[in-house]
Amino acid sequence: MKRRAYLDWEYWGKPVPSFGDPKARVLIVGLAPGAHGANRTGRMFTGDRSGDYLYRALHETGFASQAESSSREDGLVLHDVWITAAAHCAPPDNKPLPEEFAACQPFLRRELAILRPQLKVVVALGKLAADAYLGILKQEGQIASRAAYRFGHGVEHQLNPLLLCSYHPSQQNTSTGRLTHEMLHGIFARARTLLRVE
Numbered sequence: 001m002k003r004r005a006y007l008d009w010e011y012w013g014k015p016v017p018s019f020g021d022p023k024a025r026v027l028i029v030g031l032a033p034g035a036h037g038a039n040r041t042g043r044m045f046t047g048d049r050s051g052d053y054l055y056r057a058l059h060e061t062g063f064a065s066q067a068e069s070s071s072r073e074d075g076l077v078l079h080d081v082w083i084t085a086a087a088h089c090a091p092p093d094n095k096p097l098p099e100e101f102a103a104c105q106p107f108l109r110r111e112l113a114i115l116r117p118q119l120k121v122v123v124a125l126g127k128l129a130a131d132a133y134l135g136i137l138k139q140e141g142q143i144a145s146r147a148a149y150r151f152g153h154g155v156e157h158q159l160n161p162l163l164l165c166s167y168h169p170s171q172q173n174t175s176t177g178r179l180t181h182e183m184l185h186g187i188f189a190r191a192r193t194l195l196r197v198e
Helices: 049-060 098-115 127-139 171-175 181-196
Strands: 026-030 081-085 121-125 162-166
Touching (some): 026 098, 026 127, 049 181, 081 098, 121 127, 121 181
Parallel strands (some): 026 081, 026 121, 121 162
């Protein structure tokens, strides 16, 4: 259902593709397209409050050409970052089902296979995104169990590439103060530092 503010919009309404710098050393894994954000605009984290938080932090740390993103044609360019998600279609009630994660897993696996030679850092936005990424590592035999990798904001796991965990910049997290701008900025400042010390 369209929100009143977007009644005149023609929604993308399809699986939302990943995007960014194909030579990225940082991979951002989100959860799924927002119903009235990426599902509307056709670009990950574009046109909603989650994106407002994310792109501001990316811009301030040198990963994005601008601090806001409202449409696919707004001129945003990402530097050294590729953005994907564990699920590529907007899920009902913003809660992807296990079947949806399973259906989209091959896309994430292929992206990892292509990007892995140059990747230094994977930023998982939220526990479900972290679990999706770790699930692939487990299937590939790189880790024995997901349970050994605790999720928490700012937690790092010495995998190859390094896994850096962050709370998701959802409206629920940002409006309650569970995730502040400073906290999210800190995640990407840390990613930038990790790239410098490689």
